[in-house]
Amino acid sequence: NAGVTQTPKFRILKIGQSMTLQCTQDMNHNYMYWYRQDPGMGLKLIYYSVGAGITDKGEVPNGYNVSRSTTEDFPLRLELAAPSQTSVYFCASRTRVRSPLHFGNGTRLTVT
Amino acid sequence: AQTVTQSQPEMSVQEAETVTLSCTYDTSESDYYLFWYKQPPSRQMILVIRQEAYKQQNATENRFSVNFQKAAKSFSLKISDSQLGDAAMYFCAYRSGTQGGSEKLVFGKGTKLTVNP
Numbered sequence: 001n002a003g004v005t006q007t008p009k010f011r012i013l014k015i016g017q018s019m020t021l022q023c024t025q026d027m028n029h030n031y032m033y034w035y036r037q038d039p040g041m042g043l044k045l046i047y048y049s050v051g052a053g054i055t056d057k058g059e060v061p062n063g064y065n066v067s068r069s070t071t072e073d074f075p076l077r078l079e080l081a082a083p084s085q086t087s088v089y090f091c092a093s094r095t096r097v098r099s100p101l102h103f104g105n106g107t108r109l110t111v112t
Numbered sequence: 113a114q115t116v117t118q119s120q121p122e123m124s125v126q127e128a129e130t131v132t133l134s135c136t137y138d139t140s141e142s143d144y145y146l147f148w149y150k151q152p153p154s155r156q157m158i159l160v161i162r163q164e165a166y167k168q169q170n171a172t173e174n175r176f177s178v179n180f181q182k183a184a185k186s187f188s189l190k191i192s193d194s195q196l197g198d199a200a201m202y203f204c205a206y207r208s209g210t211q212g213g214s215e216k217l218v219f220g221k222g223t224k225l226t227v228n229p
Contacts, residue, residue: 033217042116042203042219043157058216088155100147101217103157 002026006091006104013081013111021076021107023091031094032074033058033101034066036087043090049074081111114139116206118220125194126228132179133189133223135204142166143209146180146187151222152200160202163187165209191225199227 007022025032030051035043035058045058049068063085065077074093078085091104115138125131137146148160163171163180170178175195179188191198204220 035217040221042205042221043217044219045216090157092157100159100162101157106155106157108155 004091004093004102004104006089006107008107009105010108011110013078013109015081015083015111017081018077018079019081019109021078021089021091021109023074023076023104024072025074025091025093025102026072027093027095027102028071029093029095029102030071031096032068033092034064034074034076035090035092036060036085037090037106038087046076046089078109083111085109086111114141114144114206114208114218116204116218116220118204118223120223121221122224122226124226124228125191127194127196129194130190130192131194131225133191133202133204133225135187135189135220137185137187137204137206137218139185139206141208145207145209146178147205147207147217148176148178148187148189149203149205149219150198150200151203157203161189194227196227196229199225201225 004025033048034046037043044060047066049055055066089107092101094101117136144165146163150158150160161173175192177190201222203222206218
């Protein structure tokens with residue numbers, strides 16, 4: 001059981017470039033989330049999804065887009081990368097409202 | 113809006129000793145969950161323990177226990193018999209338990225725990 005898998009683990013982008021962070025889970029979880037963790041800080045919610053075809057903004061959605069075409073996958077798209085998006089990105093999922101989150105191992109993104 | 117405050121940026125403990133990490137939160141909700149997550153240098157987020165607000169009994173998981181004071185909005189983590197592998201960043205987090213409520217998991221800024229041999 002792989003759990004929540006994120007790719008890539010590391011990435012360096014130039015300002016203005018675009019990329020997609022991949023997240024997939026094999027636990028048939030309905031709820032999926034993207035968080036970012038800035039140095040010395042806790043996690044902040046970027047976007048979340050409560051099921052295939054449904055997405056909603058979190059606390060810090062600007063500069064990002066998501067899609068949820070399947071239950072398993074929840075990619076995060078960065079358009080026109082900026083230095084402020086340098087962070088560690090975590091994908092997470094859970095099965096229902098009262099269940100705990102399962103986290104992926106994170107993607108460290110640097111924008112220079 | 114809910115907030116979570118961890119007032120100790122860093123803590124240290126001797127191996128085999130006990131340490132308590134503090135967390136306070138602010139909410140107007142009555143149904144919610146509180147969590148402690150551990151983040152070792154590998155940066156993986158590991159759930160240590162969780163507490164449902166409607167449960168008066170403090171949660172325990174082996175060497176980890178919490179002191180949940182609902183009226184005071186306090187949620188401290190006690191680590192007994194500290195081990196070198198306990199060294200990590202520890203995050204306190206809050207989530208609404210209301211159906212249709214906020215999906216947001218609100219994190220504190222974390223406490224870095226060092227375990228001295």
